[in-house]
Structures are given as C-alpha cells and as structure tokens.
Amino acid sequence: QITLKESGPTLVTPKQTLTLTCSFSGFSLSTSGVGVGWVRQPPGKALEWLALIYWDDDTRYSPSLKSRLTVTKDTSRNQVFLTMTNMDPVDTATYYCAHRMVVDSTRVFDYWGQGTLVTVSS
Amino acid sequence: EIVMTQSPATLYVSPGERATLSCRASQSISSNLAWYQQKPGQAPRLLIYGASIRATDIPARFSGSGSGTEFTLTISLLQSEDFAVYFCQQYNDWPPALTFGGGTKVEIK
Numbered sequence: 001q002i003t004l005k006e007s008g009p010t011l012v013t014p015k016q017t018l019t020l021t022c023s024f025s026g027f028s029l030s031t032s033g034v035g036v037g038w039v040r041q042p043p044g045k046a047l048e049w050l051a052l053i054y055w056d057d058d059t060r061y062s063p064s065l066k067s068r069l070t071v072t073k074d075t076s077r078n079q080v081f082l083t084m085t086n087m088d089p090v091d092t093a094t095y096y097c098a099h100r101m102v103v104d105s106t107r108v109f110d111y112w113g114q115g116t117l118v119t120v121s122s
Numbered sequence: 123e124i125v126m127t128q129s130p131a132t133l134y135v136s137p138g139e140r141a142t143l144s145c146r147a148s149q150s151i152s153s154n155l156a157w158y159q160q161k162p163g164q165a166p167r168l169l170i171y172g173a174s175i176r177a178t179d180i181p182a183r184f185s186g187s188g189s190g191t192e193f194t195l196t197i198s199l200l201q202s203e204d205f206a207v208y209f210c211q212q213y214n215d216w217p218p219a220l221t222f223g224g225g226t227k228v229e230i231k
Binding site for chain 1: 123154156158164165166167168171172177178209211213216217218219220221222223224225
C-alpha cells in the first residue's frame with residue numbers, strides 16, 4: 001500500500017526559506033519510472049504543480065517558480081524534500097506530495113499525501 | 123504554458139441525475155488529460171487519465187471523453203458522495219509544465 005505524508009513548518013515569515021519533507025512507503029524511489037511530485041493549493045483555489053523528481057534524479061520545475069525551488073531525495077530513507085526560497089504571503093497554501101503513476105509516459109498522480117498547510121505571515 | 127479552462131465554475135445537480143463537466147485546453151494536448159475529485163479537507167483523488175481511462179477502483183459511473191482541446195467528465199446517476207470539486211490536468215506539455223484547470227464544484231440542486 002502506497003502512502004505519503006508531508007511535514008514541515010506551518011508558519012513561515014516573509015523572505016524565509018521553506019523546507020518540506022515528504023515521507024513515503026509502499027514504493028521505492030530507486031525503481032525505474034518512479035517519481036514524486038509536489039503540488040500546492042491556496043485556500044479555496046485551484047491546484048498548482050510545483051516540481052517532480054524521478055528515480056534517476058531527473059528533476060522538473062514549474063517554469064514560473066523554477067528559480068525558487070529545489071527538490072531532492074533520500075532514497076535510503078524514503079523521503080523527498082522541497083525547498084522554496086523567498087517565501088511571500090501569496091505562497092500561503094496547502095502543499096501536497098504525490099506519487100507519479102507509473103504507466104507509460106503519463107505524468108499524473110495516483111497517490112497523494114494529506115497535505116500540509118503553510119502560512120506565510122510576519 | 124498550456125492554459126486549462128473548466129466550465130461551469132459551479133454545477134447544480136440533483137442526486138440521481140447526470141453531471142457533465144467541461145475542460146478546454148488552450149492548445150492541443152492529444153489525450154493527455156486527467157481528472158481528479160477533491161472533497162473538502164481532503165487530497166485530490168485520481169479519477170481518469172488518458173482522457174478516458176478510469177483509475178483503479180473508480181466506479182463506472184465516472185467516464186471521460188474528448189481529445190485535442192475539448193474534454194468532458196460525465197458522472198451518471200450522481201450519488202451523494204460525488205458532490206465535490208473536480209479538476210482537470212494536462213500532461214502533454216512536458217516539459218515544461220503540468221497544468222490544472224480552475225475546477226468545477228458540483229453542488230446539490
């Protein structure tokens with residue numbers, strides 16, 4: 001059974017750097033084709049894709065946020081990390097990590113964490 | 123970046139009726155489209171990928187259709203647990219990006 005869970009600070013101040021951890025089980029990020037993505041959702045708004053890291057360390061980022069994002073993984077600990085610099089109140093959102101469905105070249109997410117709400121405020 | 127537009131923003135449907143949700147892409151995305159369902163306080167749930175392929179354990183009352191730029195999610199015989207927000211997502215424009223639509227909220231009429 002695949003499960004994912006996000007953890008990290010619930011409150012950050014403007015200009016601070018946010019680091020979130022995604023801890024998962026039921027799959028390995030050393031297996032060919034596997035990927036973990038990050039998606040966020042401001043309160044009451046739509047989903048926004050942020051980043052995706054693959055088993056082979058290939059990483060992809062949202063073009064609009066690329067300069068602020070870094071995704072890394074620790075395969076041995078079954079964890080993925082998202083770092084976002086220069087946080088702003090508009091970055092207040094629920095941040096989700098999700099498992100990329102391993103079917104052909106699809107880039108959809110079939111398992112999601114519960115999400116973690118991050119508020120940016122002074 | 124491909125823009126995904128969903129309509130209507132809110133759809134009022136009575137239980138037992140059919141709901142038809144639309145998603146339009148700003149340029150052709152072939153069949154590289156997924157649909158998700160999200161209930162309040164919960165993470166999204168994958169319903170459909172490849173425009174028409176139901177994900178694991180998704181009931182047959184959910185069906186997807188379309189290709190190119192126009193897509194439809196149909197929920198036949200709407201049940202109480204189907205009242206939720208639905209998002210479409212394209213994955214054709216890769217790289218550089220995956221993009222979601224703004225969502226359609228299905229509410230009880």
